[in-house]
Every structure is written in structure tokens, then in C-alpha cells.
Amino acid sequence: MRLFLTALCAATLTSGIASAEVHIVNQQGFGFVPQNITVSPGDTVRWIRNSGTHDVTNGLPCNEFNDPIFQTLPLNSSNPVAEWQVPDAVYGEVPYFCSIASHCESGMFGSITVVPAKGVTIHEVEQQGITFEPASVFALPGDVIRWNWNNGGHSVTSGNNQTCTEDNKYFNLLLDDQHQSVLWVVPDDIEAGILPYFCIYHCEGGHIGDVIIAIQGDLNNDGIVDGADLTLCLGCWGKPCADISGDLTTDGQDLSIILGNWSVDIP
Numbered sequence: 001m002r003l004f005l006t007a008l009c010a011a012t013l014t015s016g017i018a019s020a021e022v023h024i025v026n027q028q029g030f031g032f033v034p035q036n037i038t039v040s041p042g043d044t045v046r047w048i049r050n051s052g053t054h055d056v057t058n059g060l061p062c063n064e065f066n067d068p069i070f071q072t073l074p075l076n077s078s079n080p081v082a083e084w085q086v087p088d089a090v091y092g093e094v095p096y097f098c099s100i101a102s103h104c105e106s107g108m109f110g111s112i113t114v115v116p117a118k119g120v121t122i123h124e125v126e127q128q129g130i131t132f133e134p135a136s137v138f139a140l141p142g143d144v145i146r147w148n149w150n151n152g153g154h155s156v157t158s159g160n161n162q163t164c165t166e167d168n169k170y171f172n173l174l175l176d177d178q179h180q181s182v183l184w185v186v187p188d189d190i191e192a193g194i195l196p197y198f199c200i201y202h203c204e205g206g207h208i209g210d211v212i213i214a215i216q217g218d219l220n221n222d223g224i225v226d227g228a229d230l231t232l233c234l235g236c237w238g239k240p241c242a243d244i245s246g247d248l249t250t251d252g253q254d255l256s257i258i259l260g261n262w263s264v265d266i267p
């Protein structure tokens, strides 16, 4: 009998995730202050107008991206505050500028660096030619997958990688010289199992990968929580090697996660 990850353990998974922050950027003359900020998915960037008529446009100074990650936000007397909430599927660098008159040429631009929140597990995937390395990554809800660009023009697009069809659900982002790293936070409510993805440009050529959403407690990643995982847990008792709960030691908390998901397997 196949069991699915229960709502109960999905709820326990959310407990370790850092709370979202608000980052303030002030417009001062033809400048954004601070010019460069570092944020995490789920955070909010709030631009506050001081004077004049401006906007916040996604692009490298001073050209708007063809496919911006957010639509241009006005920053003027009628809209003195602009906000953008950093989504779960986002680029590592999000440059922006003011597109009004020649403000950008006067230095009115800035950048947002998106990094995983503190304490979150990051799984790195490298684009090498038309392969993703590694082609399969194991991840838990709340973890971050980061794809790193090396050359050419690619995308990371979730969907059926046999038929090369987008799911329009989880992620669909460019991976090219203007978008050199892409982050995706594995949602808390996702079910265990295989999430296929592909590069839109080279899917037929085999540029595909999988994110395998693991089950909490499946320490050896064999798709089921069983005696082998229990043995690993007990062997690491008091040490960090089989820590699941994030407290850097293997203890009763980890044992209870294993027992709670006992014989849960990947559908």
C-alpha cells in the first residue's frame, strides 16, 4: 500500500523556515539607497519615493528585459511606495533601474541579490552544455535548488521532460548570460515524488533533469522510510550526520520524524 506525505508532516516541515523580511530602498535624487541589497525568496522589497517622478523597471541599466520578472512599478506622487515580493522561483540577481527620462544614465539603478534564507539547505545544479549536473537532485520541502549558468542560452522549466510540455506551475526561468543563477524554493505543500524539468531550447536534445522530492526521514534516499534509515539514525546518535530537524545533532527529534513517516514511500 502506498501512503502519501501527510498534512501533519508537511506542517512540521515549515517550522524551520526563516520569517520573511521587508527591505527598504529610498529614492534620493537620481539614486536608489542602498543601491545593492540582498534578500531571500518570500521577502518584500519596498521602494520609498522622496521627490520627483520615477519608476522601478527590471533590466540591466538601462534596458528593460524582454521578459521582466516584475512589471514596471511607478514611484511618483500618486504612488510614493512601490513593493515587490520576491517569489519562490527567482533569479539570483535582479537588476533594476528608473526608466524615466535619462535618470538611469544619471546613475539611477540598483540590484537585488537573491540568496536562500539562513539555515536553508541549497542544492546546486550546474548547466554544462546541454546537460544539468547532477541530472537528479534529492530535496525536501523548504530546500532551495540553485541552477548555475555556464554558457549558451537555456531555461529551467518544470513540466513533462519526455514530451517537453510546461506545467505552468512551479518554475519557468531563463538561464543565460543575463540570468546566471536561478533559485527555486521547494514548496511546503508539494507531495513526495519526481518533479521533472527541462530546458525549453534543448529539451529534444536531452537537456532535462529531475528534482526528486524526498520524504523526511528517508536518509539514504531510496524512496522509503524503513529499517535502513533507522540504522543510519542510531549510528549517528549524538552526531550531526543523520540530523533531520536542523539542530545539528541526531537525537530523539530525528527518531520521531523517522517513526512518523515509517514506510511512507515515493509514489
Ligand SMILES: [Cu+2]
Pocket (backbone or CB within 6 Å): 129, 130, 153, 154, 155, 199, 200, 201, 202, 203, 207
Ligand atoms: Cu539548454
